[in-house]
Amino acid sequence: MHIPSWLLRFPVGLFAIPVGLLALGGAWRRATQFGWAWARDVGDLLAWSALAVLAVLLLIYLAKCLRHPQTIAAEFTHPLAGSLMALVPLSILLCIIYFGTPGHAGWLLLLLATLAMQGVIAIRIVAIITNASLPAGAVTPALYVPPVAGGYVGGMALQVLGYPGWAALLLGMGLVSWALLEIRVLNRLFEGAMPEALRPTIGLELAPATVGTLTVATLWPQLPGELLIIGLGIAAGPLVAVMARYKWWGHLPFAIGFWSFSFPVAAFAAVLIEVVYRGAWPPAVAAVGLALASVVIAFLALSTLRLLAQGRLIPTAPAPTAPRP
Known part of the structure; x- marks a missing residue:
């Protein structure tokens, strides 16, 4: 049986698309707290669209696992590709x-x-992280995805299903993982530019503080907005680190890696909604944040559709990645 060559090159990073869409859908659903009934419709549209994309990606990725198990095994043991594999369960957790x-x-x-x-x-x-031989080039914000995002999003999923104690445990595990990684990743960003193929993933540097604050808001709905806004203040540090390097990632042509900005941007909008609602701020503040997040993710979606129409969504060759430890 003929196996299409693009299946071997199918990048697991595509799962960042349903992650971003589901996160934005959740932000829109939170906006119903202001009495915006139509916000739920927007959130549902985004969530169901994400679910459709996720279903297609899961079928393709399953085919890759069955047809190219050696490739999957090699990616699993790689610090970058292995980290991005966590986008698969992360997208399912967001569906939950x-x-x-x-x-x-x-x-x-x-x-x-x-x-x-x-x-x-x-x-x-x-x-891999605790291996002293991990090369500097392998230290990228993508390392946050399995332990940090997994702890945060897993905690939110447990809370939604009614297990607050276990949810708090996973939140703690995510915080410890962030502490383990943050200094090392930030130091790497300030040491110099990452290889061009890896630079679009820099958006993940914004995720720990914003998604972590969103997890706290989900686990403890009684917390006042004044406490939640501390998390947004903490997120200012990584934001400066990312924007200070705009010259070496802003000029790059669009790639799927830029979906790394979608989850943190959507999480920021969701946290801002909670801060505004709990602090009795003007709802217009939340509307601006939600609109900006929607514009960013709409740009990512349209750019992705353009790549698909041009036949360039799947790379023609395996992309260069960070070195192995």
């Missing part, structure tokens, strides 16, 4: 957050299976 209901055995089983998958990837990446 949006669509899941407490007390449903099916959702719980899906969550446990997804957390197990996330845990396997995170343990592998933590093992």
